[in-house]
Amino acid sequence: MDVKELRGLSVEDLQGKLAGFREELFNLRFQxxxxxxxxxxxxxxxxxxxxxxxxxxxEKGKE
Structure with missing residues (x-):
């Protein structure tokens, strides 16, 4: 994902994306x-x- 796309997301959305990417990383490592x-x-x-x-x-936590 592009940083510009990520900056427009809320904290909850970022945490959701983070969980998804962590799961993808786990699957990639397994493969x-x-x-x-x-x-x-x-x-x-x-x-x-x-x-x-x-x-x-x-960054959003400091705001």
Missing amino acids: HATAQLENTARLPQVKKTIARIFTLLK
């Missing part, structure tokens, strides 16, 4: 461990998106 993962570039993308969400939650 990678069992040699079923086809798009290995997706792992770092999801990790960076999770980090972006954490950053935005921290």
